[in-house]
Amino acid sequence: MTFTAAVSGASGYAGGELLRLLANHPDIEIGAITAHSNAGARLGDVQPHLHSLADRVLQETTPDVLTGHDVVFLALPHGASAEVAAQLPADTLVIDAGADHRLEDPAAWTKFYGSAHAGTWPYGLPELPGHRAGLAGARRIAVPGCYPTSVLLALCPGFVAGLLESDDVVVVSASGTSGAGKAVKPHLLGSEVMGGMSPYGVGGGHRHTPEMEQGLSRAAGKRVSLSFTPTLAPMARGILTTATARVTPGTGYARLRQAWEDAYAAEPFVRMLPEGQWPTTKAVLGSNHANLQLAFDDHAGRVIVSCVIDNLTKGTAGGAVQSMNIALGLDETAGLTIQGIAP
Template sequence: MAIRVAVVGASGYAGSEALRLLLSHPEVEVGAMTAGSSAGTPLGLLHPHLVPLADRVLQPTSPEVLAGHDAILLWLPHGRSAAVAEAVGEDVLVIDCGADFRLRDAASWEKFYGSDHIGTWPYGLPELPGRRDVLKGSKRVAIPGCYPTAVSLALFPAYAAALAEPEAVVVAASGTSGAGKAPKPHLLGSETMGSMTPYGVGGIHRHTPEMVQNLSIVAGEPVTVSFTPTLAPMPRGILAVCSARAKPGVTPESVRAAYAAAFATELFVHLLPEGQWPATACALGSNTALVQVTLDEDAGRIIAVSAIDNLTKGNAGNAVQSMNIALGLPEELGLPRIGVAP
């Protein structure tokens, strides 16, 4: 019997990406598709590329609409996911693709989000050490942010192998779809074409504490992260350039070996051959993270670079991947490993 999956927030970019992936999932039936202000609108008017679902009408998000599903994927504004999870009951797999349940530290949540911390769910980045065991059989999963996905995959092998000092510097570029589908003047084509700009500068971006959390857990000690995001003139993709001071005695060979070991059996992380560097275009439409690493011996720093599609591996792909693990399905079902080029 097919697994019936609902998508809450199907009118947005990430929700539509989830539907694209679910349509190719051999074990899934796409159930309810809900939205807020777009409820009552045929999906094809918002996402004409989703041809098999184009005539389906978006429904309001209500317990009645969501009843009878095996899994629910949520894309909701901050503070709205808990009520949905409570309404559908504990036996339904709920995967929150927003930020509500990502952080363990209440003080960090309150500082960056300005509201009360309501709890923490199992974290849906399967490639981090120990994550798959936590996700198996879970009925609640919190999906990482797109930047923390790219940064954590780029840096965690260095910390897992005790090669890096507990401070990291990250400069990352994201496509405009990371800001959502709502109209915003600074995202108009005339504002973004041919231009790059930083934002959230000075440690204020909300994804910063998530990076700190992930890397600190792997390192076994507090790790600081100086994070500067930039907006790039492209619709999709993240390129994260990450560095950390190398510990004494670290060599290029030991860095390469640590990364090769960390990703040796991973389906959705590809360590590129030495000398080849990640490009966002090569990750387009795929659930694969492309990673490269080197040691800057003069500066004494490990340099790790990752490229992902922010809507796939950075969000909806992680959701489907974590759903598969939670339900006991093969992890790769419905998930493309191959990008689209040129």
């Protein structure tokens, strides 16, 4: 059976990545492709890498254009998805790649995003305990943020196993510039970014912080607080997250390693690397894969977990397609690749 899919925000990085994946999906026929300021443009002029779709014309993003498809992907700015989604039929599978439907706490949404909370949808990170079952048959799905994807994959096994303390979690992540979107910003110009790194959103101000705490708290069964510092790296795409937490008394390396290996042993897109091999963003470029490695700092009593993902694939579009596959009852890996690109 073939399903029709519409992609909104198709001129942006997330929308372009969705189209790249869907164009190779055996069970998907791409329908409407929409945008806002680029409506009326030829897709090949704004996404020149999408050769098979180059002559398609971007339509306006309206409920009328999107209605009638089996699946609608909303790759829209934060705060823009909810209004569109509310006007789509209940039996349409709507997958929001923005933040509008990720948070459970309305107060956290208002604090970090400054608008009314639109409600909470099933969370599209199937590797977390219980989430895959919640996606099966769903008709509304919220795709996780790219940073939370890497952080939750890095730390949730330890919290689920009861091996980590909940009050001293520290995360530092480096992301490529595509994470900031496609709009022109002076501080993201090549001459500003190349050859250097810089932090931003320091001091608990990054919008993904409550999403990370929400996921970790669910895994732990109690409140988890963390300090998160994102940094901008001189690369187009990719995330390297280094997450640390204090371990519970009596927990050592072997027990930690076993917990992570058990958690991901059957997962097609998450891999614990062999001992001694550390993740590199290059190894997951263009793939829906996450690579992890773990160390135990006995002196500090802390676990250190490094996780790499491609922020546009596993961190956004790949996670959306993976969730779609589960919701529609398709092979979870359909249209996705485990292999990275080198050099």
